[in-house]
Amino acid sequence: MTAPVPAPLPTRDLHPASAADAPWWRDAVIYQIYPRSWADGDGDGVGDLPxxxxxxxxxRDLGVDAVWLSPFYRSPHNDGGYDVSDHRDVDPLFGSIADADALITRAHELGLRVVVDLVPNHTSWEHEWFRAALAAAPGSPERDRYMFRDGLGEDGELPPTDWLSNFGGGAWTxxxxxxxxxxxxxxHLFDPSQPDLNWQNPQVRADFEGILRFWLDRGVDGFRVDVAHGLVKKEGLPNYDKHPGGLLEVTHExxxxxxxxxxxxxRAWRELLDSYGVPERIMCAEAWVAPADRLARYVRPDEFHxxxxxxxxETPWLAEPLRDVIAKSLAASDSVGAPATWVLSNHDVLRHATRFALPQDAARPNGIGAQDPQPDAELGLRRARAATALMLALPGGAYVYQGEELGLPEHTSLPDAVRQDPTFMRTGGLERGRDGCRVPMPWTKGARALGFNTTGAAWLPQPQSYADLAVDVQTGVERSTLEMYRSLIALRKERALGRGALAEVEGLGADVLGYLVTAPDGERTLVIANLSTTPVELPEGATAIAASGILDGRQVPTDTTVWATLG
Structure with a gap:
């Protein structure tokens, strides 16, 4: 007797498939390394390029396509290296130019592309340009490279505008x-040690084009551009009577x-990158811009990739907001022919294994301290795994922040005495800051500094919980978070999910997300994320091939995402 043919799932098209031979960056999985916390070759407690x-x-074994390295340039390190004093040199803390060349060469041997950070909004106050500006007179060419202004008040004792720094306090010194x-x-939109450049100055523009060429000529495959939405300030520098509230503003006002x-x-940078030919060199914008159609302007065909x-x-672990942001993001990127680029964690925000353990109807805090309410680690990890399985099924590119593949939580009990984030300092401790997501990687349980190095030194202390999440503990262990990431990334490539068409599956329930991904060759993958309080059953004809949690037969538990084939 022939088995009945399952009824077709009711769907709503959201996104068309990419070409099977689309450029590598349209569906790449890129892994972010925060160099000071990844691996320490010389044992001084700070990670380095060797x-x-x-x-x-x-x-390579994780299966990612490229690595993005946060800044390793010469810097006084007042803001974790994002205060750059020389973009064309490696800080001795991290090694040398020769070490950078060796890293690029080895990555390419392993089939990994290399993306480096570019910090164009500001320099360090130790940059030779800013030192020259301080030594020069008001109105001089040296000062014109930065945003110098006369103060207000009888003797210029008041700042030129009411702008506030993103790290707390005023934005003028x-x-x-x-x-x-x-x-x-x-x-300085950030720390006083990070003076903003004047991007109306042609010398500034010419110098950064030279920086791009310097690293492209050394073989890098692209750039992640820091604060990409901040370089140009409104003509006349008008007052703005609102607190910045972090990098994300509701509008461009x-x-x-x-x-x-x-x-x-x-556009000028894209033309420069394109001149290097195939394979394409790319740019990725750190642009905290809303709504989605404003962000889409950055990925028009002649700008960022x-x-x-x-x-x-920033979307909480709630079904309706997630459903909405996925649909709107794809519509906005499709309107300019660009891929969506998904991300759940980075070096500036609470790790999502902790973020999803907090009340989901409250604003995300900027760091958590030992005196703050502590998150439910088990709940957070379960939701983080489900969120990752959802993200890696979506068409477009995806970024993975170091350690998230281990399920690392935020370090939520760092002693205040060891904190180094300028946000903590400039807010008088009111905001704990970003140190908790920047703690060194655990490689080996029982080893000194958990294998971060052989000496036991670490620039930030690791929490005890990291020992049981170390790489060696999870490698080869069925259902570990590390092995889940490896299998999902491999399946994502095998089934061409990043290049697929996406349709929303309807009728599964208000708190259940369902998507049907159809690869360019027609292969279909069903994705179901259950955010409801009760289990849901896989549709008839669906066979699970991956899941963020353990299924009960055909039942998908709460806070679980499953990938399935369709009969």
């Missing part, structure tokens, strides 16, 4: 002139975010 190179085979008198003010003038800069989907990252 340590990173020695661990690259781990990333007054300098002492060479003759010892109080002088002009300079703009903030006079220092998402100004239209940024786009001509990126990718832009992080921070709307997705």
């Amino acid at each position: 340590g990173t190179t020695a661990r690259l085979e781990y990333l 007054r300098v002492t002139e060479p003759d010892g008198t109080p002088g002009q003010w300079y703009l 903030a006079p220092y975010w998402d100004q239209d003038g940024v786009h001509e800069i990126y 990718q832009a992080f989907n921070f709307d997705f990252l």
